[in-house]
Amino acid sequence: MPDKPRVATCSLAGCFGCHMSILDIDERILQLIELVEFDKSPIDDLKEFTGRCAVGLVEGGCCNEENVRVLQEFRKHCDVLVSVGECAICGGIPAMRNNIPLKECLDEAYLNGPTVHNPRRVYPNDPALPLVLDRVYPCHEVVKIDYHIQGCPPPADAIWQTLVALLNHRPVDLPYEVLKYD
Amino acid sequence: MSETLSFTIDGVAIEARPGQTILQAADDAGIYIPRLCAHKDLVPFGACRVCTVKVNGRPQAACTMPAAKGMVVENNTPELLEHRRRLIEMLFVEGNHYCMFCEKSGNCELQALAYRFGITAPRFPYLFPDRDVDASHPDVLIDRNRCILCARCVRASRDLDRKGVFQFVGRGARKKLWINAETELAGTNAAAEDRAVEVCPVGCLLKKRQGYATPIGRRLYDRRPIGSDIESRRPTPTT
Numbered sequence: 001m002p003d004k005p006r007v008a009t010c011s012l013a014g015c016f017g018c019h020m021s022i023l024d025i026d027e028r029i030l031q032l033i034e035l036v037e038f039d040k041s042p043i044d045d046l047k048e049f050t051g052r053c054a055v056g057l058v059e060g061g062c063c064n065e066e067n068v069r070v071l072q073e074f075r076k077h078c079d080v081l082v083s084v085g086e087c088a089i090c091g092g093i094p095a096m097r098n099n100i101p102l103k104e105c106l107d108e109a110y111l112n113g114p115t116v117h118n119p120r121r122v123y124p125n126d127p128a129l130p131l132v133l134d135r136v137y138p139c140h141e142v143v144k145i146d147y148h149i150q151g152c153p154p155p156a157d158a159i160w161q162t163l164v165a166l167l168n169h170r171p172v173d174l175p176y177e178v179l180k181y182d
Numbered sequence: 183m184s185e186t187l188s189f190t191i192d193g194v195a196i197e198a199r200p201g202q203t204i205l206q207a208a209d210d211a212g213i214y215i216p217r218l219c220a221h222k223d224l225v226p227f228g229a230c231r232v233c234t235v236k237v238n239g240r241p242q243a244a245c246t247m248p249a250a251k252g253m254v255v256e257n258n259t260p261e262l263l264e265h266r267r268r269l270i271e272m273l274f275v276e277g278n279h280y281c282m283f284c285e286k287s288g289n290c291e292l293q294a295l296a297y298r299f300g301i302t303a304p305r306f307p308y309l310f311p312d313r314d315v316d317a318s319h320p321d322v323l324i325d326r327n328r329c330i331l332c333a334r335c336v337r338a339s340r341d342l343d344r345k346g347v348f349q350f351v352g353r354g355a356r357k358k359l360w361i362n363a364e365t366e367l368a369g370t371n372a373a374a375e376d377r378a379v380e381v382c383p384v385g386c387l388l389k390k391r392q393g394y395a396t397p398i399g400r401r402l403y404d405r406r407p408i409g410s411d412i413e414s415r416r417p418t419p420t421t
Contacts, residue, residue, distance in 0.1 A: 086282055089303045091310075096280070098310035141307060148302035152282030177405055179297050181281035182288065182398070 005054035005167055008078060009041040012067040013094045013136060014060025017153040018085040019043070022057070024156035035167060040077075053078045055166050057159075058145075061091040062137040066130035075143040080166055083139045084159065086152040086181070091136040098135040106132075147172055151180045189253035191235075198249035205233055205244040208257070212416025214409035215257055216266055216295055218273075219332035220245035221381055225341065227333050230273075232266050232295070263299070270295050271304035276355075278313060278327035279384075285393035286385030288401025292330060293384075294408035313358070318368035321390050322379055329359050329386040339378035347372045359386070 011019060019042060023029065038044045039053050056078030062068050075081055086092040097105050110116060110123050139145050147166070149158050158178045165172045186197040191204075191213050198207035203226055208215050219229040228246040235244045236256040244255075256262060273279075273292060281287045316324040331350065336359075339347040347370045351360040363369030372378070379387045398404065 083303065086280075090308060092282070093280070095308075095310065096278075098308075099278075099312040135310065138303075138308065140303060145303075150302050176297065176407060179300065179302070181293055181296070182284070 004035065004037045006039040006051060007036045007041070007055045007057065007163070008039040008049065008053045008074060009043060009057040010059065010070055010074060011042060012058065012060035012070060012088070012139075013063035014085065014087045014092070016042075016059070018057075018059035018088075018159075021085075021151075021153035021156050022159055025160045026156070028160055032163075035164075049073065049077045051077075054080065055163065056081045057084050057163075058082065058088050058139050059084050060087045061094060061139060062133060062142050063094050064130040064132050068133070068137075068142055071139055071142055080146045081139075081143070082147040082149060082162065082166075083145045084149045085154055086150070088139045088145075089148050089150060090138050092152065095136040095138075102132065102134055152182055155180060187249050187251045189249055189251065189255060191255040191257050192259075196249075196255075202249050203245055204235060204237070204242075204247050204249050204253075204255060207249045208244065209412050210415075212413055213257065214412040215244045216298070216409065217245055218291060218295065218330060218383055219334060221334055221338075223342065223377070224334060224337045224381065227337060229331060229333050230269070232269050234262065234265060236262065266295075267299045267301065268305075270299060271301060271306055273330050274301075274304045275306045275308045276311065277330065278310060280327075284328065284385040285388055286328075286382075288396065288398065288404055290385060290403075291383035291408060294403035297403060298407040298409065311355075316361075316367045318366035319370075319372060319390075320368070321374035322367060322372055322376075323388045323390055324359065324361075324367055325386055325388070326358055327386075328384045330384055331357060331359070332383060334381040334383060335359070335378040335387055338381045339372075339376065342377040345371055345376065345378075347376070348378060 040046045040049045056074040058071060058074060058081065062071060083089050087094060091098065106123055110118055111121055147162060149162050151158060155178055158174055161174055162172050186199060189196055191208055196207050196211045205215055205217060205220055215233045215235060217233040219227050220233060226246045228243040231243055233244040234241050237247060238254050281293055287293060313326040335348045339345050347362050349360055350357055352358055361367050361370050374389045379389060
């Protein structure tokens with residue numbers, strides 16, 4: 001029997017709401033684990049890729065250098081890469097900082113905010129912390145993205161139907177009611 | 183009755199009353215031409231160009247072009263559908279359209295057009311412009327992040343409300359909706375009941391304290407695409 005196709009998922013600058021929506025496919029999750037093997041994903045907590053993946057689902061946009069690195073790694077390991085949700089597609093709520101200069105954002109967060117206690121007045125600067133990008137980038141402005149599933153979060157049906165179509169090499173053609181931006 | 187003008191849209195014979203635009207005649211005949219700035223109660227303006235059709239081979243805005251005898255109008259061609267789709271995508275990237283927390287979501291004509299065209303992501307880079315919100319008025323909110331410069335409020339306030347509260351300032355990319363006061367909407371005689379607020383196709387002008395009243399699934403465009411009401415008027419062919 002051939003190996004099951006592998007699916008990887010990640011949450012970049014997102015809220016994990018899209019992953020919640022993946023779980024919201026209810027009892028079809030049993031069908032899903034029959035259909036696919038999960039590779040790198042918060043669902044099985046695999047930290048690194050173990051092989052070639054048929055589909056990669058990306059939640060969240062890129063707000064720091066680590067997001068970019070993970071996204072590039074997904075592009076390298078996945079045959080088909082899918083942006084899942086508003087943040088991956090347009091930056092979403094994190095992108096609301098995009099028309100505020102980065103320094104102003106950092107000042108507000110770490111120096112001037114009403115609840116900030118930072119007597120040494122330094123930004124967090126541990127070398128382990130990924131550098132913040134100048135703005136939040138949609139995934140398709142960083143790597144090639146093959147499909148987009150809209151929604152905040154996308155309806156579980158949109159994720160399920162897209163995944164089933166992709167795994168069966170059928171065109172993704174979602175019904176009208178399933179395409180939602182909210 | 184006065185005589186009618188015969189012309190065709192995509193080969194379908196249409197009868198227009200003298201003085202009707204292509205868009206109005208098409209609406210009456212049950213043929214939907216997508217539009218954003220056009221509104222049945224407002225004078226034609228021709229701002230958004232989403233209703234662009236080809237008249238005898240030349241691109242024209244269906245909302246401003248009077249119907250004339252013998253016109254050959256193209257509407258649902260791959261070229262025009264692609265043109266409209268691009269316009270809608272450009273409107274999404276040149277504003278800040280965060281549908282997930284917008285009170286208009288589900289009832290928004292821009293969003294509904296994107297649904298109708300099946301747009302899953304714009305092909306242009308997002309501009310993330312810096313736009314103002316004016317929450318000064320007790321009952322009406324202006325969120326310019328969502329403004330598409332359709333001028334519906336400008337026309338409605340001038341012609342229907344007889345108040346002239348809204349007008350544009352600036353040119354090109356700096357063009358923005360402004361009000362008939364020094365700084366804030368609170369300084370005008372705008373009211374929540376104004377037609378100008380009601381006709382906004384997007385979530386730029388909103389009545390306060392009305393948000394999220396209709397549950398998801400029962401909003402205007404949740405189940406049926408925009409334009410379905412016009413298309414349902416089309417008589418079934420008798421052959």
